Amino acid sequence: MSHGHAEVITTHEVHHDEHGAHHHHQSFITKYIFSQDHKIIAKQFLITGMIWAIIGGLMSVLFRLQLGYPDQTFPWLEDILGNWARGGKITPESYYALVTMHGTILVFFVLTGGLSGTFANFLIPLQCGARDMASPMMNMLSYWFFFGGSIVMLSSLFIQTGPFSGGWTAYPPLSALGDASPGSKTGMDLWITAMAMFVVSSLLGGLNYVSTVLNLRTKGMSMTRLPLTIWALFFTAVLGILSFPVLLSGFILLLFDRHAGTSFYLSDIYIAATNQALPNEGGSAILYQHLFWFLGHPEVYIILLPAMGMASEILSVNARKPIFGYMAMVGSLFAITILAFLVWAHHMFVTGLNPFLGSVFVLLTLLIAVPSAIKVFNWLTTIWKSNIKFTPGMLFALGFVSLFISGGLTGIFLGNSTLDIHLHDTYFVIAHFHIVMGVSAFFGMFAGIYHWFPKMYGRFMNNTMAYIHFWGTLIGAYLIFWPMHYEGLAGMPRRYLDYSNWSSFNQFGELNKFISTVAMIVFALQLLFVFNFFYSIWKGRKVTTLNPWDATTLEWTTPIHPGHGNWEGEIPEVHRWAYDYSKDGRDFIPQTEPIGPNESKH
Amino acid sequence: MTTTGLFLLAILALGFLITFQIAKASEYVSVLKGEKKSFEQNNKINGFLMVVFLVLGLIGVWWCNKALYHKTLMPYPSASEHGENIDTMLKITLLITGIVFFITQILLFWFAYKYQYSDKRRAFYYPHNNKLEVLWTTVPAIALCTLVGFGLYYWFKITGDAPANAMQVEITGRQFGWIYRYPGKDNVFGKKYFRMIDEADGNMLGLLWKDSTMQTPNGVQNLKADPTGFDDIIQTSAMYLIKDQPVKLIINSRDVIHDVGLPHFRMKMDAVPGTPTTMWFTPKYTTEEMKKITNNPNFEYEIACDQMCGNGHYSMKGLIKVVTRDEFVLWRAKQQPGYKAPTKAGDPALNAPGAQPAPAAQPADTTAAGAGVVVPKGNLVAAHK
Numbered sequence: 001m002s003h004g005h006a007e008v009i010t011t012h013e014v015h016h017d018e019h020g021a022h023h024h025h026q027s028f029i030t031k032y033i034f035s036q037d038h039k040i041i042a043k044q045f046l047i048t049g050m051i052w053a054i055i056g057g058l059m060s061v062l063f064r065l066q067l068g069y070p071d072q073t074f075p076w077l078e079d080i081l082g083n084w085a086r087g088g089k090i091t092p093e094s095y096y097a098l099v100t101m102h103g104t105i106l107v108f109f110v111l112t113g114g115l116s117g118t119f120a121n122f123l124i125p126l127q128c129g130a131r132d133m134a135s136p137m138m139n140m141l142s143y144w145f146f147f148g149g150s151i152v153m154l155s156s157l158f159i160q161t162g163p164f165s166g167g168w169t170a171y172p173p174l175s176a177l178g179d180a181s182p183g184s185k186t187g188m189d190l191w192i193t194a195m196a197m198f199v200v201s202s203l204l205g206g207l208n209y210v211s212t213v214l215n216l217r218t219k220g221m222s223m224t225r226l227p228l229t230i231w232a233l234f235f236t237a238v239l240g241i242l243s244f245p246v247l248l249s250g251f252i253l254l255l256f257d258r259h260a261g262t263s264f265y266l267s268d269i270y271i272a273a274t275n276q277a278l279p280n281e282g283g284s285a286i287l288y289q290h291l292f293w294f295l296g297h298p299e300v301y302i303i304l305l306p307a308m309g310m311a312s313e314i315l316s317v318n319a320r321k322p323i324f325g326y327m328a329m330v331g332s333l334f335a336i337t338i339l340a341f342l343v344w345a346h347h348m349f350v351t352g353l354n355p356f357l358g359s360v361f362v363l364l365t366l367l368i369a370v371p372s373a374i375k376v377f378n379w380l381t382t383i384w385k386s387n388i389k390f391t392p393g394m395l396f397a398l399g400f401v402s403l404f405i406s407g408g409l410t411g412i413f414l415g416n417s418t419l420d421i422h423l424h425d426t427y428f429v430i431a432h433f434h435i436v437m438g439v440s441a442f443f444g445m446f447a448g449i450y451h452w453f454p455k456m457y458g459r460f461m462n463n464t465m466a467y468i469h470f471w472g473t474l475i476g477a478y479l480i481f482w483p484m485h486y487e488g489l490a491g492m493p494r495r496y497l498d499y500s501n502w503s504s505f506n507q508f509g510e511l512n513k514f515i516s517t518v519a520m521i522v523f524a525l526q527l528l529f530v531f532n533f534f535y536s537i538w539k540g541r542k543v544t545t546l547n548p549w550d551a552t553t554l555e556w557t558t559p560i561h562p563g564h565g566n567w568e569g570e571i572p573e574v575h576r577w578a579y580d581y582s583k584d585g586r587d588f589i590p591q592t593e594p595i596g597p598n599e600s601k602h
Numbered sequence: 603m604t605t606t607g608l609f610l611l612a613i614l615a616l617g618f619l620i621t622f623q624i625a626k627a628s629e630y631v632s633v634l635k636g637e638k639k640s641f642e643q644n645n646k647i648n649g650f651l652m653v654v655f656l657v658l659g660l661i662g663v664w665w666c667n668k669a670l671y672h673k674t675l676m677p678y679p680s681a682s683e684h685g686e687n688i689d690t691m692l693k694i695t696l697l698i699t700g701i702v703f704f705i706t707q708i709l710l711f712w713f714a715y716k717y718q719y720s721d722k723r724r725a726f727y728y729p730h731n732n733k734l735e736v737l738w739t740t741v742p743a744i745a746l747c748t749l750v751g752f753g754l755y756y757w758f759k760i761t762g763d764a765p766a767n768a769m770q771v772e773i774t775g776r777q778f779g780w781i782y783r784y785p786g787k788d789n790v791f792g793k794k795y796f797r798m799i800d801e802a803d804g805n806m807l808g809l810l811w812k813d814s815t816m817q818t819p820n821g822v823q824n825l826k827a828d829p830t831g832f833d834d835i836i837q838t839s840a841m842y843l844i845k846d847q848p849v850k851l852i853i854n855s856r857d858v859i860h861d862v863g864l865p866h867f868r869m870k871m872d873a874v875p876g877t878p879t880t881m882w883f884t885p886k887y888t889t890e891e892m893k894k895i896t897n898n899p900n901f902e903y904e905i906a907c908d909q910m911c912g913n914g915h916y917s918m919k920g921l922i923k924v925v926t927r928d929e930f931v932l933w934r935a936k937q938q939p940g941y942k943a944p945t946k947a948g949d950p951a952l953n954a955p956g957a958q959p960a961p962a963a964q965p966a967d968t969t970a971a972g973a974g975v976v977v978p979k980g981n982l983v984a985a986h987k
Contacts, residue, residue: 076607092913167910173875174858174912180777181912199760267608267876268796270808270856277797277808279819285874298676320723328735347813350861351872352853352879355761359754366746366753373742374735376706381734385726389641390648390718391651398652398714405706409699412746416753416949418691418760422868425861425908463644464625471651478659486670491865493908504865504904507673524614528621535622541629580726 034144036136037564041143042122043456046449048150049114049531055154056105061523063098068516070509072496076457084162093553095497096165097183101157103168108198109153111441112249113146113301116202116240119306119448120233121208122456126555127227129218129572131565134211142204149197156190164191167495169296172265172288176257177278179271188258192251199244204243209237218554220290220574224330225591227578228323228548231330232309235337236302243298257283264288286351294345301340303437305333307444308375308404311397313578314451316377317551318394319386320587322579325378332371339368342519349417350424358417362399365415372408374465376401387582391549393451399474400443406478407436425495428488431481439477446470449533454548458560459540465532469525476522480515487511552590553578632977642719649718656711660704678896681903682883682922685868687756694752698745706860710983764850764882771841772852773905774807775860775873778914781806784835785940792831799856804942806836807856811941836940840921841905843885844930850882860918863908867890872909885924892924 032040065074066089074087077582084094121139125132133139156163165183166174170191178185215235217226226234253264257280265288266280290361316323323329345353345361379401388394410432423429446469453461492505499505499512547556555573558566572592580589584600632640671677680686717725772783772791785791798808799817805811810828817823843849855873858950863870870876871881893901905920925933 022794039903074607092916096910096913096915171859171910174910177858216653222812268856269858269875270776270796270799271661272801273859275801277799281819281876283876286877319720319725322727322729324728324733325730327730350870352874352877359757362753362757363750368751369746370739370743374739377738378708378735380706380713381728382719383710385728386650386713386717387720387723387725388645388714388718390645390714398710401710402707405703405710406933409703412699412749413692413695416691416695416749416755418688418756419695421760421870422685422688422692422865424870460685462625462629464628465621467644468621468625469763471655472977476657478662482663483666483670484665486674489674489676491675491868491906493906495864495910498916501917502904502906502919503898503900503902504906511670523619528618531618531622532625581727583727585724587724 008532033141034140036132036140038125038133038139039456039562039564039566040123040137041139044118044143045114045121045146048147049110049118050113050533052105052109052150054530056102056110057523057526059098059102059105061520062090063102064516064519066095066497067460068513070500070512071487072164085404090497092497093162093165093182094169096495097163097187098155098183099495100165100167100183101153102165104153105162106194107168107299107303108195108244109146109150111387111437111445111551112202112240112299113198114449115303115306115441115445116209116233116236117143117146118445119229119310119452120205120237122255122452123229123555124151124209124212124233125216126455126558126562126566127553128213129221130212130214130216130242130556131567131571133208134216135208138204139208142201142208142544145197145201145204146443149194149201151198151545152190153194156187159186159190161185161187163187166290169289170254171292172254172257172285175255175267176265177269177271178258179274179276180244181244188489189255189472192255195251196248199248201528202244206237206240207235210241211235218571218574221554221591224327225577227309228312228326228329228333229306229309231333232305232312235333236305236442239298239302239305239337239340243295243302246291247295250288250295253291255286256328286348286353286447289345289348289351293347294341296347297344298340298599300437303441304404304444305336306448307441308333310444310451311400312375312379312382313553314447315382315401316399316579316581317451318389318397319383320389320581321382322581322583323378325374326577326579328374329378332374335371336368339364343368346415346417349420353425355417362415362417366412369412369415369420372404376408380543384455391450392463392470393549395445395467395470396443396447396450399470400440400447402474403435403440403443403477406482407432407434407440410434422491423488426488427484427492427494429485430494431488434484435477435481439473439481442474446473446529451549452555453533453536453540454543455555455558455562457537457540459536460542460543460548461536461540462532465528469532472525473522476518476525479518480522483511483515511515547590550588552580552588557590557592623681642902645719649715652711652718652966653715656708656715659707659711660721675868679886680866680868681892682867682885684760684868685866688760688868691752691756694748698749762822764880765848768848768850768882769844770850770852771843772854773841773862773873773920774854774856775862775907775911775918776806776856777858777912778907778918780841780862780918780920781837781856782837782841782920783940784837784934785808785936786830786835788830789835790830793828793836794831795825796856798825804940806838806940809834809940811955832941833939834941835934835937836966837937840923842930842933843922843924844927845888845891845924847927848882848884853879853881858911859909860907860911861909863906864903864921864922865906866903870908885922888924888926889922 035041075088077085078088128552161181161182164187166181174180175184175188213230213526256262257265263280265285269278282349312323312329343361344366349358413430414423414429450461452464487508543560557572559568574591575594576591578591583589658983680689770785773779793810795810796808798810799805809831810825812827815822815824853871853873857874857875858875861870862873867883869881869883871879889903893899903922905922907918909917
């Protein structure tokens with residue numbers, strides 16, 4: 001780290017710079033564990049998220065094993081899982097626990113914590129031109145609440161009555177009554193505790209992201225010069241701040257119903273297992289669903305927007321072409337953010353919701369397809385007449401667009417209440433949301449990791465493994481989820497342990513076997529990625545230039561191994577937007593370059 | 603671990619090792635060849651794979667459809683009139699989204715292939731075009747309005763009031779099965795109250811078969827027997843419906859949320875404890891006719907629980923038998939009412955307040971129950987005819 005670069009300490013800004021570059025001695029613990037450096041916190045989120053993704057993915061492999069081979073026994077499963085697989089078969093309790101945990105982990109701990117936590121932390125200060133987050137301390141706390149929540153959630157796997165097993169949406173009364181399901185005993189208390197900590201983490205992070213984007217942009221970095229990644233991460237944070245508290249309120253009421261004898265969600269219940277009518281009267285089970293989906297739907301966009309932002313950025317960099325319709329992209333992100341709050345009840349068309357209210361939600365839901373369509377057409381136009389470099393990041397960004405189209409279009413089926421009557425809670429829904437927010441968000445995340453890995457670790461990931469990872473995952477994802485639409489069109493319900501007793505749904509045995517096999521292969525491919533990631537941290541090809549992708553944005557003006565504070569000298573000033581690629585005969589013009597006298601306007 | 607398990611693990615590890623070695627070798631090769639040359643080669647391969655993926659993907663879509671279409675419900679007519687509307691809606695949506703799907707995916711992969719990197723070319727600086735953007739804002743908006751229009755037209759038709767001549771059947775979910783109730787000769791459902799449920803006594807739904815006084819959160823309640831419930835038919839084996847006769851289902855749950863899923867009728871509605879829901883439709887084909895239509899001698903109209911309801915969720919199956927009117931009358935005549943007269947009319951153990959263990963936690967009385975007969979909220983179902 002260089003010292004004494006600031007010759008004259010006069011302005012506040014320069015003074016601040018000194019703080020940035022100057023380092024008092026840090027111990028291993030303050031530097032890597034309780035670090036307040038946004039880049040380290042980002043890596044902590046990323047690696048924790050990856051560990052969660054492996055656990056959550058492995059869970060899906062286990063329950064797919066049951067779904068694909070319902071009449072076979074696997075004695076080795078009992079060796080690994082003990083009581084969860086008595087006699088080598090996944091028991092119903094453990095099947096539902098696996099399904100529930102898979103959903104909770106992937107939605108919250110991987111695609112929210114792991115995705116936003118990583119890239120908002122990493123990119124916001126670097127691309128806005130800030131030394132760090134507005135409050136590094138809060139930022140650190142955000143990670144440690146996430147970590148604490150993770151530990152609590154993980155611990156629920158090891159208790160006697162098992163983890164929560166009523167589906168990731170945790171609808172009461174099932175989630176409120178331990179007598180209705182063993183997973184709703186202590187497992188559910190741990191689930192709620194973990195989720196509460198997760199919400200705290202998410203709010204601490206989100207407030208920081210918003211205040212950093214609004215207050216700590218470098219000189220010249222107006223909002224309309226921000227890269228689309230930052231816009232997307234900004235709107236993601238806004239969504240989280242406004243919707244997570246509502247989820248928490250729903251959980252608190254649920255906790256009261258469980259332990260304090262209240263009747264927010266409970267009414268008219270007779271439990272056959274104990275031969276007992278419960279004292280609760282007057283509650284509404286549907287109230288919980290409103291509170292849940294008021295977060296639950298924005299949550300979909302909390303997952304998706306960062307992927308959209310990163311895909312936009314990476315497409316533009318590697319197509320060597322400006323993103324098409326920057327303002328329309330920002331506008332559509334804004335529209336999605338607003339509409340995300342107004343569509344939650346489309347998850348509830350068949351709960352007995354007033355049909356008129358349902359119709360309002362149909363209109364608003366299908367409206368959200370308009371900004372989504374704008375984004376797709378803009379991405380397509382971005383690569384039209386471009387000059388594409390197929391870096392691993394670019395491949396995943398292109399894959400993201402393909403998956404977003406496929407999964408987005410089936411949303412038009414489900415958002416239409418008439419069709420939802422038929423397709424609700426069938427495999428069609430599984431196919432839809434796994435493609436559009438599961439796999440495609442993962443593709444956005446992979447794109448981001450491959451693209452910014454050189455900035456994170458000063459090395460490249462291995463290209464060959466990345467190509468195998470990309471093509472295998474893209475093909476595998478379609479092989480897994482495309483045929484599931486057909487199961488949905490047969491009315492096959494989701495969350496069933498075994499379909500062989502159903503004359504309406506038992507015709508898909510072969511297909512289930514096929515899907516399970518592909519799922520296992522695709523899971524193994526993700527391990528290849530994980531290996532590539534960790535191998536490349538220490539052994540990857542070294543980055544030798546500041547700007548390996550020839551990108552315009554600010555993060556590539558920092559040293560190859562930026563210290564806490566990011567820039568050694570002054571923070572560079574910004575003079576233009578982030579997308580001057582192939583302009584005026586030049587390959588790219590960095591944001592830091594002043595507008596030339598003869599430069600053409602866009 | 604069995605040998606197969608170990609064998610599979612070994613193969614996996616070997617696969618990893620080989621891939622890793624190839625990956626490492628290719629990195630050295632690229633150093634030898636020069637970064638520029640290896641980049642160009644990789645770029646060509648990936649560009650080519652883009653178009654290969656597109657072509658194979660389109661073939662795959664066609665092939666998947668060929669293999670699986672006949673396993674869905676689409677080749678057969680829907681078994682209800684509502685279902686026909688839903689199928690029409692499905693076709694309209696498939697058509698519109700299908701066109702968009704093919705156009706956008708083909709453009710995406712074709713552009714990726716066509717505009718792969720070349721030294722001789724420079725990308726076209728094209729930051730925006732307002733006309734184009736307005737075009738692809740309005741066209742999707744119009745297409746979606748069409749879909750909303752059709753969708754809501756059918757939606758209100760389906761969720762509208764049941765016809766006056768609709769037969770009423772009550773269906774109640776419980777972990778893990780269904781209870782069906784018919785109103786009996788008087789065509790009126792007897793009142794019920796969930797605290798009266800007594801499995802041992804055969805009163806699965808808590809019908810008010812006898813006078814009773816009980817301690818409830820709303821104070822001491824005197825419940826009068828409701829004679830309209832004495833002739834109610836309670837069934838757990840199958841729900842019988844009449845072909846071409848509209849039926850209105852009154853849907854309840856006894857414990858957690860369930861869902862009455864009727865794939866062949868394309869209908870679905872949640873069963874929510876404490877909040878009865880309804881759904882109506884008109885069956886078009888008898889079970890026997892459906893056996894011929896689907897070419898499946900074992901065909902049955904199954905009721906599938908579509909809402910996660912506990913560890914037995916996957917086994918929560920119900921049965922609907924659609925029969926002709928004559929067959930229905932015959933079936934109906936054979937049914938015995940569920941009512942059992944109290945064996946010991948004045949049994950204090952049955953009637954005394956506090957006979958049931960007082961609930962541990964009693965929320966405050968918020969419903970301001972009046973004296974005399976308290977009308978419990980929610981779960982009372984009295985049909986009007």
